[in-house]
Amino acid sequence: MTGKVAAIVCEQEPGIAQTAMAEIVHAVLSSSEFALFAQFGRQQHLAKGDQLFHRGQAGDTMYVVVSGGIELDFGEDLLVKSLGPNEFFGELGLLIGDHPRSAEARAITDSVVLELGNADFQRLVDHDPGLIAYFLRRTIMRVVSNEQVLIRQLRRRNHDLETALDNLYITTHQLTHTRELVRTDELTGLHNRRGLALYLQDCRTQPEGPPQGLLLIDCDHFKKVNDEHGHQAGDRVLQSMANILRSVATETDLACRLGGDEFCLLLRTATADSLQHAAEFILSAVHGLMDRAHGVPHVCPVSIGVRLLEPHTDWSEWYARADNALYQAKRLGGNRLHWSRAATATP
Template sequence: MTGPSANVLEISPSVADTAMADIVHATLSPDEFALFAQHANRRHFANGEVIFERGTAGRAMYVIAQGMVELDFGQEVLPKYLGMHEFFGELGLLIGNHLRSADARANGDVELLELDHSQFCSLIEHAPGLVAYFLRRTIMRVTSHEASLIRQLRRRNNELEAALDNLYSATSRLTHTEELVRTDELTGVSNRRGLSLYLQACRNQGRSPPQGLLLIDCDNFKQINDIYGHLVGDRVLQSVANVLRSIALRGDLACRLGGDEFCLVVADADRNTLQQRADFILSAMRGLVERSTQVPRACAVSIGATLLSPMDDWNHWYALADGALYRTKNAGGNGLTWHEPQATIQTG
């Protein structure tokens, strides 16, 4: 591990700050360099030659006598370039078999001083004061470097948390937007786009196609709007939607097709279960009408019912249910008609 080089330190005019800058300086003084040069091995490296690799165990430190060395820490950290009399790899010497934290390469022709443990012991014997000062600086550099790494990790953690929060917020907004796109704003049930996406999902996800369709139309809805106004008309539509939503099971879809026309697409149905759903809708709407005061809360509805063939598409299903609904309307509404050759109208 190497500490930050002197050129990245901010030195203030104060004596204390200047002393601290000297302590964490990565460059040997002339006296220190002369001492190290007396006891070290001199090694030469050509341009691009590897001095040591990241992750390998080291037992020696190096001082640059000539040239420049590149330290590549990887992991998106900018490389560091060291020049004359700067030292690196000191933890390999002081700790022994310390795993290198960077790849070290010669940047041009380089001459290095290499010191192992025995040579460092000779330094201590010859100049204990200089070596003690060097060790103090080294410890302070390591401490400063570790503190800097901790700050960077905390900053990156905060940035990551902020990014995750933004992603969650964006996902929530996207989900909400998707719901708005497929949901009728007034009633909260699906709109035509929601119906289209539902049918598409049935095809693309290998789900069984729906088996039953109820087409529902409000009776005399225009009259309610004309007499009581659109706000009352909106509440009536919301009442219809609430009834449909209450009986829609998992896999079903309640939808407002437009105006006062709704449908209930039933995933798993036979004639009996579809009849029960229609009877519930008719009964619930009649009950709401009976409990209304002077201002209507609901209205009677007409229903066209049909069982669905998986071989046909939505347009065909709709045409069958719409034909049955039309016959209910012609018979006075407030009832159910099945699509079948001899259609029968069931009224209250």
């Protein structure tokens, strides 16, 4: 059949070439075409929901809808086609032979279809070669058109996927940024109380266990700085204090502004000597900034409560003991460190 059909296509009338593309690729048989196909096709009755063929199944027949409706499902989120009377489908299975079906075909209502195999189609060619030549041209153009539609759909899906990935990246970045904002003090950039709570929560899951040392730090006479020099000067003092704590903290430690002019430094690994050294460094750095200040202060003296931590206790107890030591430092005039009495030997 192949050679004869090719010759027929070459001999088709010139007027056909001028037919509009929409008409050429339309999958509906004309009345004369349908009458011819009905002479040689076999009627097949389908109940609603009956499957005509499956996607991927080898096919060697084509079909024409006589009545009812057939649904073609191409899968993978592609458009589902619904075909009605006089529309044809599955022709590639007939023309190529054992061609894998690209869609599943099922009846969407009680339907009647014409089924044509290779021998049936050969009789069509012999009976009216001109009409079949036009039908074949339409079939080829329709296949090309469908492939172009499929390519556009795939491109659109790729674009949608890229857009979704971009949106996901932006959302992830925004969530990360929001999470940092939630746990970070806006003025100093240190962790806030929520950041402290999350840090302590993370410590419980780490093999190193909870922190081992705590410095509780409070600025002496901070209210006087605000009253005499304004809140901008007070903010600068808090930011200077935050910079000093950042210079002491390692990657595993946590520097935190608890609120107002109160700070803390949690050391992940600590001994009495390392805690003493950290507290003395903070006092020394504060004194250095105070000595260089002229007029508006950049920092103010601090009192520090020092505490070695027991792993079996929690933050509330750590804070209470360190706060008591901080109070003692304040009572003694401030600008000093004081150890918690419950700690090991006071240096």
